[in-house]
Amino acid sequence: MPKIAIIGAGISGLTLAYRLKQYLAEVQIEILESEKTVGGKISSQKDQGFIYEAGPNGFLDSNPSTFNLSKELGLTSRFIGANESSSKNRFLFLGGKLRLLPSSPFKLLSSDVLNWKSKLALFLERFQSKKNSEADESIYAFAQRRVGTEIADKLVDPFVAGIYAGDAKHISFQSGFPRLASMEKDYGSITKGLAAARKARAIENPGGRASGRLWSFNSGLTELTDALAEKCGKQNISQFQANKITHNKSNHLWTIQSSDGESKDFDIAILTCPAFAQATMLKDLDSTLAETLDSIPYNNIAVIVMGFRSGDVPTSLEGFGYLTPSSENRSILGVQWCSSIFKGRAPEGAVLLRAMCGGASRPELLDLDDDTLARIVYRELQSSMKVQAPPFFVKVIRWKKAIPQYILNHQEKISKIDASLLKHPGLYLSGNAFRGVALNDCVENAEKLAVQVSRWWNRDRQNND
Numbered sequence: 001m002p003k004i005a006i007i008g009a010g011i012s013g014l015t016l017a018y019r020l021k022q023y024l025a026e027v028q029i030e031i032l033e034s035e036k037t038v039g040g041k042i043s044s045q046k047d048q049g050f051i052y053e054a055g056p057n058g059f060l061d062s063n064p065s066t067f068n069l070s071k072e073l074g075l076t077s078r079f080i081g082a083n084e085s086s087s088k089n090r091f092l093f094l095g096g097k098l099r100l101l102p103s104s105p106f107k108l109l110s111s112d113v114l115n116w117k118s119k120l121a122l123f124l125e126r127f128q129s130k131k132n133s134e135a136d137e138s139i140y141a142f143a144q145r146r147v148g149t150e151i152a153d154k155l156v157d158p159f160v161a162g163i164y165a166g167d168a169k170h171i172s173f174q175s176g177f178p179r180l181a182s183m184e185k186d187y188g189s190i191t192k193g194l195a196a197a198r199k200a201r202a203i204e205n206p207g208g209r210a211s212g213r214l215w216s217f218n219s220g221l222t223e224l225t226d227a228l229a230e231k232c233g234k235q236n237i238s239q240f241q242a243n244k245i246t247h248n249k250s251n252h253l254w255t256i257q258s259s260d261g262e263s264k265d266f267d268i269a270i271l272t273c274p275a276f277a278q279a280t281m282l283k284d285l286d287s288t289l290a291e292t293l294d295s296i297p298y299n300n301i302a303v304i305v306m307g308f309r310s311g312d313v314p315t316s317l318e319g320f321g322y323l324t325p326s327s328e329n330r331s332i333l334g335v336q337w338c339s340s341i342f343k344g345r346a347p348e349g350a351v352l353l354r355a356m357c358g359g360a361s362r363p364e365l366l367d368l369d370d371d372t373l374a375r376i377v378y379r380e381l382q383s384s385m386k387v388q389a390p391p392f393f394v395k396v397i398r399w400k401k402a403i404p405q406y407i408l409n410h411q412e413k414i415s416k417i418d419a420s421l422l423k424h425p426g427l428y429l430s431g432n433a434f435r436g437v438a439l440n441d442c443v444e445n446a447e448k449l450a451v452q453v454s455r456w457w458n459r460d461r462q463n464n465d
């Protein structure tokens with residue numbers, strides 16, 4: 001009967017525990033979490049009739065991992081899909097005004113976002129030769145190489161900021177966007193790769209609903225983590241500030257120590273907390289592993305949630321929101337129109353907006369106090385959306401070391417980490433610092449790790465003993 005510790009009660013740790021309980025008979029799992037609540041950065045809040053997310057806002061069904069997990073947990077009746085307009089209408093704040101991003105090749109021809117040379121470059125992308133070198137390159141360099149500087153600046157730069165709050169000139173294309181990297185490698189072109197992917201989906205699901213829709217739940221994403229915690233057994237989740245992990249080779253047990261001196265022994269130790277926290281816990285066990293983990297950088301993010309009276313926001317909110325290219329030198333990365341994306345997010349007669357600040361482009365904004373930060377966001381909304389009166393509802397959420405940055409040669413770090421873990425059977429690492437930052441990535445990777453851990457216990461571990 002294995003006794004397993006999972007350090008971290010975010011989506012990775014909870015999903016992992018849920019799957020391990022299915023795969024290993026009579027397993028004893030204890031989830032150790034430093035905070036009083038579960039969910040990690042998934043945090044849905046209700047206040048004054050608003051429902052807002054402090055962290056992730058939803059998950060796409062183009063990767064079905066979270067969607068399928070939610071159905072399995074019995075949450076189907078709680079699903080809420082994004083409004084159709086939010087998928088079609090996405091904007092850039094460019095040249096002092098909101099500009100609709102073209103959603104099809106035909107609309108691209110009449111769009112004023114790009115000049116004719118860039119439009120031509122997009123159409124000719126399928127005829128470009130693929131990169132011969134295996135060397136890593138940034139997502140900005142990749143876009144510049146295949147479709148030119150204007151597209152890299154106006155489209156790719158804000159897209160990367162929207163996902164990582166990072167700098168497209170430093171984020172690794174291979175690690176940050178592995179599916180796109182594979183498309184160029186396999187098909188010689190992103191255009192050809194996307195077409196092949198659409199064709200494959202049509203064959204797998206003939207006549208089915210198109211994927212790519214954003215989903216959440218009636219009361220927000222916390223419904224998912226709460227359901228997982230319930231399935232795992234809340235009695236198996238302990239508030240525990242782990243700060244050191246050691247291994248006793250004579251009995252194969254892992255000892256996890258807390259900051260107040262308490263210790264617990266387990267057959268298997270799995271860390272799903274942020275990489276910098278993992279580094280602290282493992283520095284005495286394996287200094288090389290800890291140094292590699294600590295070398296994964298993180299960005300700081302501020303989320304500013306604002307509620308306005310509908311009449312004070314004259315701009316049409318039929319859409320998802322907007323992003324701002326860093327070349328515009330604005331104070332916010334972008335704004336999500338939350339009450340337009342999901343119904344029920346704002347009370348009658350009000351709208352809910354969510355702005356992102358900080359990241360790689362403006363880290364100094366996190367040093368400002370809440371009132372100053374809120375005033376900056378309000379001025380930005382006056383400029384971009386012609387907002388005519390201050391918000392009557394404001395929340396400022398700060399995330400220190402919020403999003404891991406897959407900078408150039410990130411894959412080399414992952415290879416070093418994997419090699420180090422081979423020296424420590426029974427120790428596993430997971431979370432969003434390694435192979436994908438999105439909610440779907442965390443769920444998918446946790447499910448894969450559950451299979452790996454189960455196989456090791458049932459086969460390899462017994463042989464080693």
